Amino acid sequence: MSPVEDYFVPWIKGVPMYISPHIELAWRNPNMARMMSNENPLPPPESVIKTIEKYARVANRYMDQGLIVRSKIAELNGLPGPENVLLGNGSSEIFDMIFRAFVAPGEEIIQQTPCFGIYKLRCTVVGGKLVSTSMVYKDKQILFDADAILNAITPKTKVIVVAHPNNPTGNFMDEKDILRIAETGIPFVIDEAYIEYSGINLERSMVKLVKDYKNVIISRTLSKAYGLAGLRFGYALGDRDVIMQIAATLIPWNVSTIAMWAALAALEDREALRERVEFNRREIEFYKQALADIPGLVVYDSYGNYMLFDGTDTGKPGKDMIKYAEQNGIILRGQEDIFGRNGWWRVTIGTHEENEKLVRLAHEFYAQ
Ligand SMILES: Cc1ncc(COP(=O)(O)O)c(C=O)c1O
Structure with missing residues (x-):
């Protein structure tokens, strides 16, 4: 008799269930800012x-x-x-x-x-x-x-x-x-x-x-x-x-x-959608302006509700920024090293207060 494992189709053998650790972390810690999964920060209308x-x-x-x-x-x-x-x-x-x-x-x-x-x-x-x-x-x-x-x-x-x-x-x-x-x-x-x-x-x-x-x-x-x-x-x-x-x-x-x-x-x-889209655009502009003065940090504009940053030229790895934000109550998302660079991190646009807090943390982090 073959073990039941042998009956699985070969391409799913050993494939684990998908779990989003950052979403699990967010639900366990409702006080943390969820700026990691491209959710909309505004509740449904x-x-x-x-x-x-x-x-x-x-x-x-x-x-x-x-x-x-x-x-x-x-x-x-x-x-x-x-x-x-x-x-x-x-x-x-x-x-x-x-x-x-x-x-x-x-x-x-x-x-x-x-x-x-x-x-x-x-x-x-x-x-x-x-x-x-x-x-x-x-x-x-x-x-x-x-x-x-x-x-x-x-x-x-x-x-x-x-x-x-x-x-x-x-x-x-x-x-x-x-x-x-x-x-x-x-x-x-x-x-x-x-x-x-x-x-x-x-x-x-x-x-x-x-x-x-x-x-x-x-x-x-x-x-x-x-x-x-x-x-x-x-x-x-x-x-x-x-x-x-x-x-x-x-x-x-x-x-x-x-x-x-x-x-x-x-x-x-349509009005609720317009409000959400306009809010998002304002906050992206806010990030672009508020982070423009950090030497070496590249801020990518975005047509979505998220932004990508590359701090490689500051000399600081992106994963350290993510850790610093997490220690201060904000969950961000990483981006594995690409194009030979290791300074990447990502943010989902949060509420205005959350975005202000993240801007402050980014200034602190890159000034250290
Ligand atoms: C590019 C892209 N497509 C699709 C989705 C999936 O969204 P959902 O399954 O919630 O519709 C996401 C979610 O982050 C996404 O970033």
């Missing part, structure tokens, strides 16, 4: 809370397939209708569904690093092979390298994924490069988790490509600008036939009734 309360009262019932919220999403994005929209339990589940639909064990997914970690995790679960290409570092800027992505394509490439804007670098890939990748015909996921921060009317979105490129799929989330990370609501946009085929992977009732209706309320509350 009243319109959403009221809807959550209303639908909590019918939580004994199964939901329908979300036609109303999917129609609203289609309308906001200039797409024909609900069949262009697939709902996920957060956009993390959207990547999972897309990879299940396109990638068989041993086939390849191309990403560009540094980037969000979920692509790797969900690639592992389907037995895919992750091909990481690197952004380029030039004149202190971190730039997308579409050629590196195009050169990495093989007959086994089944998905290419690019975040737009990217986490953690905060910048966009040029539209002409996005088009070069779209032209390959390979399923191309453009992760627009933060797109509303660059304009609530979605001016920078690549959703317009969906009409001409059946292989382009846009993923979105309400976890960021809409401020509903704990509610879990994400979606994919694309050609109707493609979306409906990916929908074969959908776990029935994957998005709760409460989340669907709360999402609709959030999507309809």
Whole structure:
């Protein structure tokens, strides 16, 4: 008799459950500032809370397939209708569904690093092979390298994924490069988790490509600008036939009734979204000004709700800054050494008071 371990599919053997130690730390220490997971520091608007309360009262019932919220999403994005929209339990589940639909064990997914970690995790679960290409570092800027992505394509490439804007670098890939990748015909996921921060009317979105490129799929989330990370609501946009085929992977009732209706309320509350986006922009400008006078610290502008800093030229490693902030009640996020530099650290925009405190701590730390 074989031990039960031998029955696991080989690609998940030994893969641990995903745990976010910094989020665990934050929930254990509610007094610490949560400036590490690109959450929205503002609580959900009243319109959403009221809807959550209303639908909590019918939580004994199964939901329908979300036609109303999917129609609203289609309308906001200039797409024909609900069949262009697939709902996920957060956009993390959207990547999972897309990879299940396109990638068989041993086939390849191309990403560009540094980037969000979920692509790797969900690639592992389907037995895919992750091909990481690197952004380029030039004149202190971190730039997308579409050629590196195009050169990495093989007959086994089944998905290419690019975040737009990217986490953690905060910048966009040029539209002409996005088009070069779209032209390959390979399923191309453009992760627009933060797109509303660059304009609530979605001016920078690549959703317009969906009409001409059946292989382009846009993923979105309400976890960021809409401020509903704990509610879990994400979606994919694309050609109707493609979306409906990916929908074969959908776990029935994957998005709760409460989340669907709360999402609709959030999507309809344009004022609440505007407030959050404007607040975020003001705070990013505040950081840029307040940290400009630290010699050797490079501050990266951002189209998201997070910023990247490089203190390598100050002579201080980024991990020491993160430790210093943590000792003083702020949880930040690290960035592993890249481009031969070790001064990186990242912040999620917090409340104004939290941002002021972090600016003070950064001045103290780099003056020591
Ligand atoms: C680039 C990017 N995409 C997607 C997500 C996933 O968000 P969610 O699963 O909450 O929708 C995140 C979260 O940090 C992210 O940074």
